[in-house]
Amino acid sequence: xxxxxxAIRPGMVIEHQGRIWYAIKxxxxxxxxxxxxxxxELKDVRDGTKLNERFRSSEKVERVRxxxxxxxFLFSDGDMHTFMNGExxxxxxxxxxxxxxxxxxxxxxxxxxxxxxFDEEPLGVELPAYVTLQVVEAxxxxxxxxxxxxxxxxxxxxxxxxxxxxxxxxxxRIVVDTRDASYVERAKD
Numbered sequence: 001x002x003x004x005x006x007a008i009r010p011g012m013v014i015e016h017q018g019r020i021w022y023a024i025k026x027x028x029x030x031x032x033x034x035x036x037x038x039x040x041e042l043k044d045v046r047d048g049t050k051l052n053e054r055f056r057s058s059e060k061v062e063r064v065r066x067x068x069x070x071x072x073f074l075f076s077d078g079d080m081h082t083f084m085n086g087e088x089x090x091x092x093x094x095x096x097x098x099x100x101x102x103x104x105x106x107x108x109x110x111x112x113x114x115x116x117x118f119d120e121e122p123l124g125v126e127l128p129a130y131v132t133l134q135v136v137e138a139x140x141x142x143x144x145x146x147x148x149x150x151x152x153x154x155x156x157x158x159x160x161x162x163x164x165x166x167x168x169x170x171x172x173r174i175v176v177d178t179r180d181a182s183y184v185e186r187a188k189d
Contacts, residue, residue: 001062001063001065002060002061002062002063003061003063004011004057004058004059004060004061005037005038005056005057005058005059005060005061006028006036006037006038006055006056006057007056008026008038008040008061008094009023009026009171010023010024010025010026010160011023012063013045013064013065013066013118014042014061014062014063014064014085015035015061015062015064016042016053016061017045017063018047019044019045019046020044020046020064020118020123021042021043021044021051022042022043022045022051023040023041023042024041024042024043025041026038026039026040026041027039027040028185031175033081035056035057035159036056036057036116036172037054037055037056037057038054038055038056038057039052039053039054039056039162040052040053040055044125044173044183045118046114047126055090055101057182059107064118064154066115066117066118066120066123066142067116068114068115068116068117069085069114069115069117069125070085070086070114070115071083071084071086071092071112071114072084072085072086072109072110072111072112072113073107073108073109073110073112073113074091074109075109076104076107078084079095079096080093080094080095080096081093081094081095081096081099081107083113083115083125086112090101092097092115092122094115094122094125095108098122098123098124098125099124099125100124101164103178105158105159105179106127106131106158106176107127107158110129110168111127111128111131112128113125113126113127113128120157127178128176128178129177129178129179130175130176130177131171131175131178132174132175132176132187132189133156133157133158133160133173133174134156134157134171134172134173134174135154135155135157135164135168135169135170135171135172135173135174135175136155136156136157136170136171137170138152138153138154138164138168138169138172139153139154139157140145140151141166150165150166151163151164151165151166151183152164152165152166152168154168156174156176160181162174162181162182162183163182163183164183165183168183168186171189172186172187173187174186174187175187
């Protein structure tokens with residue numbers, strides 16, 4: 001689907017110079033001389049290289065729709081991670097590079113994820129926004145440090161360190177945001 005160059009928004013996927021790009025940041029610029037343009041920071045979906053490009057409203061750009069399919073995480077073997085499509089029982093094995101270095105620690109057995117593909121080629125994995133994990137190690141609370149918004153470091157069962165409120169102790173199950181590895185709340189289970 002062709003769109004105007006000034007209709008690009010962050011998060012869109014476009015085809016430009018024969019490659020597939022995510023639009024990361026945009027900035028409308030209207031110089032004193034000449035026409036307005038859109039300065040767009042693009043990130044290559046396949047290899048992660050970045051490109052800054054200017055698009056005028058008169059230019060047309062091909063917007064790409066990625067197909068999303070729900071898969072279930074089965075297991076990891078080194079840097080390879082295996083997922084299964086719940087409808088077709090087809091299994092796909094993806095590298096850590098495609099899954100995302102920051103996503104790998106949050107993968108749990110049986111977790112449902114969305115795998116984005118373009119022309120049958122897997123490009124990325126989207127995890128659920130929140131996961132529940134157990135705190136295995138939490139620093140002791142220092143007396144007098146109960147002022148508002150005082151957080152302490154804690155180590156989760158998957159090896160990720162997060163900042164948690166003082167009342168969270170070792171053994172407590174907490175909800176963590178997978179997008180930025182931050183504490184959300186104490187688990188209600």
